[in-house]
């Protein structure tokens with residue numbers, strides 16, 4: 001299924017490749033002795049995709065090659081953010097939520113690797129080729145979802161709420177939403193429409209976890225980061241939008257949601273992980289926002 005109105009990508013091109021880079025980061029963290037997460041499928045995605053520029057999936061001793069070293073450092077952030085959002089979902093289901101939506105799910109395997117209470121519906125929304133690749137690898141790995149997983153092949157610039165409803169999503173049921181690694185890849189007007197849609201589709205008591213890394217676009221002007229991105233085959237300057245956009249947390253508060261902001265470098269510290277200075281500069285000031293819609 002392709003939609004000729006929008007540019008399509010696969011797991012080794014355009015913004016699709018960023019999902020593979022993140023999976024590689026999760027694989028590195030999974031294999032770190034001090035790892036914060038366990039993603040048993042992350043490495044299989046990278047192997048199956050076989051990208052033109054090889055991506056490290058295991059920790060390596062820092063050596064002279066500063067790009068490798070930089071990549072290892074950046075993966076420290078991926079472990080931190082993944083762990084944070086794993087815990088967010090554990091909290092949300094603990095508070096009784098049984099409907100989950102991950103927008104731009106990429107190679108996220110939470111449906112398969114986390115425990116979900118009986119009766120949990122788990123929706124993943126991403127472009128068709130991304131979901132088809134992921135499902136093929138998960139099948140090859142013999143992975144089984146631990147919840148009622150439903151995939152929604154849609155573009156977030158399009159009428160994805162209609163596709164989500166068609167897949168069975170119930171707007172009257174409180175939902176735990178996640179947008180991780182997404183917002184700056186969307187133009188400002190798409191982000192605003194997405195905030196409106198999530199608010200509209202959220203019953204009272206719904207929650208939303210947001211990775212806010214809007215400030216990252218300008219970091220790729222720095223040659224150190226530009227070089228490592230190029231080495232991964234990703235043109236971050238071209239993929240990230242830096243157009244002005246309303247702060248989603250402020251918009252949500254103005255609509256009766258409560259929000260909490262957790263700065264990444266502090267979250268890492270709370271897990272006993274110190275982000276190295278370069279990673280602090282690139283991702284450390286990103287934040288993880290958790291929001292709850294009033295009951």
Ligand SMILES: C[S@@+](CC[C@H](N)C(=O)[O-])C[C@H]1O[C@@H](n2cnc3c(N)ncnc32)[C@H](O)[C@@H]1O
Pocket residue numbers: 015016018019022023103104105106107108125126127130154155156157179180181182185186
């Ligand atoms: C950095 S990856 C993050 C993937 C996943 N959330 C994670 O953290 O592992 C960005 C994802 O956004 C998806 N994406 C970006 N723009 C999109 C759009 N307009 N419609 C659907 N998916 C989109 C890409 O396909 C990709 O899977």
